[in-house]
Amino acid sequence: MRKTSLALLLAATAALPATAQTLTMGAGAPSTSLDPHFFNAAPNSSVAAHIFSRLVERDAQVRPQPGLAESWRAISDTVWEFKLRPGVKWHDGRDFTADDVVFTFERAPNVPNSPGGFGGFLRMVDRVEVVDPLTLRIHTKAPHPLLPVDLSYVFVISRHAGQGASTEDYNNGRATIGTGPYRLRAHTPGERVEFERNDTYYGPREPWQRAIWRVIANDTARTAALLSGDVDLIDQVPSTDIERLRANNRVALHQIQGLRMIYLQADFSRDGNVPGVTDNAGQPIATNPFRDLRVRRALSIGINRQALTDRVMEGTAAPSGQWLPPGVYSYNPAVPAPAYDPDGAKRLLAEAGFPQGFRMVLTTPNDRYPNDARTAQAVAQMWTRIGIRTEVNALPWSSFSARSARQEFGFRLAGWGSSTGEASYAAINIIGTYNREQRRGASNAGRYSNPAMDALVDRATATLDDGDRERVLHQVIQVAMDDQAVIPLFHLINTWATRRGLNYEARMDESTRAMAAREAP
Structure with missing residues (x-):
């Protein structure tokens, strides 16, 4: 009936x-x-x-x-x-x-x-x-x-x-x-x-x-x-x-390759006592572990991106190692999605002074991106396996966005759509050095800063020739990803369903x- x-x-x-x-x-x-x-x-x-x-x-x-x-x-x-x-x-x-x-x-x-x-x-x-x-x-x-x-x-x-x-x-x-x-x-x-x-x-x-x-x-x-x-x-x-x-x-489905990267971003705004980060005994860590490139690289290669896209996203996303999908102007083919290497991640953590790892909280919205909280839970399990015991804090978007902008999170899951169809948009807004007067870093909630990358971005955006500008933007991507400014996970495939x-x-x-x-x- x-x-x-x-x-x-x-x-x-x-x-x-x-x-x-x-x-x-x-x-x-x-x-x-x-x-x-x-x-x-x-x-x-x-x-x-x-x-x-x-x-x-x-x-x-x-x-x-x-x-x-x-x-x-x-x-x-x-x-x-x-x-x-x-x-x-x-x-x-x-x-x-x-x-x-x-x-x-x-x-x-x-x-x-x-x-x-x-x-x-x-x-x-x-x-x-x-x-x-x-x-x-x-x-x-x-x-x-x-x-x-x-x-x-x-x-x-x-x-x-x-x-x-x-x-x-x-x-x-x-x-x-x-x-x-x-x-x-x-x-x-x-x-x-x-x-x-x-x-x-x-x-x-x-x-x-x-x-x-x-x-x-x-x-x-x-x-x-x-x-x-x-x-x-x-x-x-x-x-x-x-x-x-x-x-x-x-019902009819309507799909297109999206420009949105789902990524992870560390807190760079403080030298120590990062929110949600402690040693294994639950005590604050005196220095910010995320300022160490070895820790950031360990976190990146400790993630199985293919498993995320296959099991969590069920084929509605593609693994990524940068903020643009293939086929888009200024995508850098020399920067692939990092290979999953949990043993290498453990070695890097030991080199950084964390042979036993540490504890942290990964904060995510739970109602903003497809499978956002599920993705965070999967990442947390992967990080726990390399020695970083990770707890997920899932929040409604309205609360998450306001608190993230105030640098209240030690590590966050977020999304960014490079809807200009080129690399400078993200480089200026989410990883550009925060500067209200220069109108840079407006969405850089982690307060990452790399003056060398900023200079490359300025050079690219002032370059009139499309080919020359693309070559400089390739350098921007390489520099940012070598420094693990953010940890890209995957790009979404945008889907609507209609009657x-x-x-x-x-x-x-x-x-x-x-x-x-x-x-x-």
Whole structure:
């Protein structure tokens, strides 16, 4: 009886006309804020993309496309001219102008209490010249060929709504006025965001009158919501459900190689008494063991990455030794995933003065990345086998992200999507030396620092020739991975599941958005 009722329900849901439907998306991770400059995290950007626009947008393969800027060109080595789209209106009916972009650039790097903001994308901007209301000239501190790519990550906000507005003013809707395809309708923090179509949007008209972003962090519940017809699509499809869903003719899967690396990051912010790290008797260790390269290398080669991708991720990820997947510009083929070598790991620990190992806590989110807590548990077991008795502390993403930004963890599991499709994005933001003034290291929660690598990054981002720049970026990757700045584990394969009759354009940047969903013809 249950199966018959479910089948009838699914058939009825699939038969609804597109013009009458509300699209409901089941998201595996919550957006932590509606402030589009508060936190550079994929769920936040996915939600913001419905409401706000950027000068340069990105397609599903993260290639730059015209957005609020119709065109752009370099008019000298350090000056870019952007022609803005005429006739664009904010949701409240006021005109979008170049002055709004100036205001955006002033605010984006300076949001109070941001756990990881957007300053890295604007670090090379020296000043912005307003030629006329629809023409901007952006002057850079040095030649910067990646400026259009950088600007495809910065949402443009209005001066009239944002002047003096706090993050809370965006969260409660007072300042949440954009130029995007949807207007904000309602927001329940951590649970759901409701959108209503913006019929004055400058781009293609959306088929959905309403769209709902509904957070369903539990994997089993998310799949069940799709199968019951409560939602039309889900992201972060549990690896344990993929084959079952693939065989279900009421469901369609949509996949693409992702750019997100799941990695481990040590604390470099203190010399000793690292949180969660003790000797085997439970006493604090006077020096930070993670500052010793031999310890970091031991931890890396003590991980069986193939086992993680086969047994934990069940084929939905590929082992990695760097922050880019193969086939992407600036991927360095000379830096493979490290071979599993537990005996070598034990030797390195002994050389570093830890022949009996030590004890530590590995902290992970439990509702942000596919199988995040399971991955951490598997790594902990592997580390325990090489003599480092590891306990896992699994936290909700909202708590994890805030505490990680305050350097409260000795070792953490995290994820980073290099959605610019090249190496400098991660090198600047997650392992670049933290410096607010230089807008470097905005998401470097471990506070790793390598001035030699920073200098190479600066050289690469000022190199105009693509081939020459790629060669320097190869050096960046080699230097960072030789120093074990982070410990890459694997790259995800992005998967969405939808009800029958709904097409979804899978995106390399893993963004879940109503604009990618269309009824099948």
